[in-house]
Amino acid sequence: xxxxxxxxxxxxxxxxxxxxxxxxxxxxxxxxxxxxxxxxxxxxxxxxxxxxxxxxxxxxxxxxxxxxxxxxxxxxxxxxxxxxxxxxxxxxxxxxxxxxxxxxxxxxxxxxxxxxxxxxxxxxxxxxxxxxxxxxxxxxxxxxxxxxxxxxxxxxxxxxxxxxxxxxxxxxxxxxxxxxxxxxxxxxxxxxxxxxxxxxxxxxxxxxxxxxxxxxxxxxxxxxxxxxxxxxxxxxxxxxxxxxxxxxxxxxxxxxxxxxxxxxxxxxxxxxxxxxxxxxxxxxxxxxxxxxxxxxxxxxxxxxxxxxxxxxxxxxxxxxxxxxxxxxxxxxxxxxxxxxxxxxxxxxxxxxxxxxxxxxxxxxxxxxxxxxxxxxxxxxxxxxxxxxxxxxxxxxxxxxxxxxxxxxxxxxxxxxxxxxx
RNA sequence: GUGGUUAUAGCUCAGCGGGUAGAGCGUCUGACUGUGGAUCAGAAUGUCGUGGGUUCAAAUCCCACUAGCCACCCCA
Numbered sequence: 002x003x004x005x006x007x008x009x010x011x012x013x014x015x016x017x018x019x020x021x022x023x024x025x026x027x028x029x030x031x032x033x034x035x036x037x038x039x040x041x042x043x044x045x046x047x048x049x050x051x052x053x054x055x056x057x058x059x060x061x062x063x064x065x066x067x068x069x070x071x072x073x074x075x076x077x078x079x080x081x082x083x084x085x086x087x088x089x090x091x092x093x094x095x096x097x098x099x100x101x102x103x104x105x106x107x108x109x110x111x112x113x114x115x116x117x118x119x120x121x122x123x124x125x126x127x128x129x130x131x132x133x134x135x136x137x138x139x140x141x142x143x144x145x146x147x148x149x150x151x152x153x154x155x156x157x158x159x160x161x162x163x164x165x166x167x168x169x170x171x172x173x174x175x176x177x178x179x180x181x182x183x184x185x186x187x188x189x190x191x192x193x194x195x196x197x198x199x200x201x202x203x204x205x206x207x208x209x210x211x212x213x214x215x216x217x218x219x220x221x222x223x224x225x226x227x228x229x230x231x232x233x234x235x236x237x238x239x240x241x242x243x244x245x246x247x248x249x250x251x252x253x254x255x256x257x258x259x260x261x262x263x264x265x266x267x268x269x270x271x272x273x274x275x276x277x278x279x280x281x282x283x284x285x286x287x288x289x290x291x292x293x294x295x296x297x298x299x300x301x302x303x304x305x306x307x308x309x310x311x312x313x314x315x316x317x318x319x320x321x322x323x324x325x326x327x328x329x330x331x332x333x334x335x336x337x338x339x340x341x342x343x344x345x346x347x348x349x350x351x352x353x354x355x356x357x358x359x360x361x362x363x364x365x366x367x368x369x370x371x372x373x374x375x376x377x378x379x380x381x382x383x384x385x386x387x388x389x390x391x392x393x394x395x396x397x398x399x400x401x402x403x404x405x406x407x408x409x410x411x412x413x414x415x416x417x418x419x420x421x422x
Numbered sequence: 423g424u425g426g427u428u429a430u431a432g433c434u435c436a437g438c439g440g441g442u443a444g445a446g447c448g449u450c451u452g453a454c455u456g457u458g459g460a461u462c463a464g465a466a467u468g469u470c471g472u473g474g475g476u477u478c479a480a481a482u483c484c485c486a487c488u489a490g491c492c493a494c495c496c497c498a
Contacts, residue, residue: 115495
């Protein structure tokens with residue numbers, strides 16, 4: 002017996018219905034905002050992520066599925082979606098199509114880590130990238146789209162957090178001040194924080210260890226280090242969001258795990274059972290395209306975890322019941338009846354009706370049981386009596402009523418009935 | 423990578439003072455010889471997660487491994 006690899010999942014049956022419902026909504030929202038789908042490879046050169054996501058990040062340090070191919074190229078399964086899109090943007094010279102370039106993607110991502118609630122090794126993301134605009138309108142557009150998606154999915158209990166990380170100068174100045182604040186307190190903070198102090202000072206703000214909280218409280222605030230330009234940008238984003246009636250909480254301590262974020266970043270949190278999911282996150286990444294060898298092009302994007310979305314949708318009962326698996330079941334008894342049933346099945350299927358017939362050689366009773374289990378709306382019953390009389394029985398499953406219909410008319414009768422629903 | 427916890431039928435679980443498996447649900451069949459959803463009856467399906475140890479004897483006790491779940495780290 003071979004089991005699926007750790008941290009992976011089979012998605013089928015009822016579960017897949019919910020996924021498809023999400024995907025449909027996501028595509029709709031993307032379309033409404035003028036985004037076109039892009040499909041990039043599932044594996045890329047490992048270098049792509051090391052250079053964009055950042056070699057200090059956990060993703061690169063310990064979570065990448067890297068492997069060598071037979072020509073000794075160092076490849077990896079993609080851990081996130083933005084870098085491949087940027088790579089493709091540059092490689093295919095999409096800038097020449099005119100800017101902004103607006104694309105969305107949906108598919109599996111891979112990170113080697115311990116699975117738990119809302120976290121798998123193979124997980125799925127829906128994401129969108131708006132490439133080419135530095136305007137606050139572009140930041141607001143992506144936040145708007147995120148919220149639009151949540152609303153479309155009828156998930157209303159979200160909280161949106163936004164932060165302005167500032168430009169490079171602002172961040173350097175802030176980081177210096179932050180380190181200054183922590184310098185004489187290194188003995189008092191947790192080991193993780195001591196490490197962060199050296200490698201990525203901004204993430205000191207992420208620490209949840211109790212002993213570090215008071216020190217964090219007294220730390221300088223990023224907002225105070227923003228240059229006039231960044232302050233202005235932040236103000237404009239805030240105004241535009243207000244105009245869209247989007248309720249955003251500005252959190253100066255919000256920092257994100259990927260190194261490439263600059264300027265505006267945002268996250269959506271959502272209560273899920275005992276915990277809180279980070280449903281979705283995004284932000285501006287103005288330097289990435291240049292870092293990857295393109296010409297400097299400002300960009301914003303976001304991504305959401307589909308597993309978490311689907312779990313939340315189910316928890317909120319925000320999805321309709323999956324549709325019935327067949328609209329019509331054609332029941333037959335005997336060989337001649339079977340031949341007739343195949344004709345009707347074919348006719349109806351060619352008109353887009355979902356039809357099933359007996360493939361198991363079951364008796365009438367068990368065929369009806371099966372039809373019921375498939376949630377059929379109508380069952381057409383064909384037996385010897387019907388063949389003799391030239392009429393078939395049409396049974397409406399939820400009422401149990403059945404009437405005789407002239408055999409030549411039965412398909413049209415069904416079409417009329419279904420059209421009237 | 424660290425810590426906690428669990429693993430018995432397709433699913434949910436009982437059996438754990440050792441004596442080679444059971445319930446409910448589901449599936450299939452029948453009662454109803456041509457009528458589903460209700461009821462009743464019957465049937466099928468298990469290397470009791472894997473490997474080792476203790477023992478005359480292990481689902482049960484011990485150890486290791488693997489996997490699930492949960493938390494930390496981090497993230498979607």
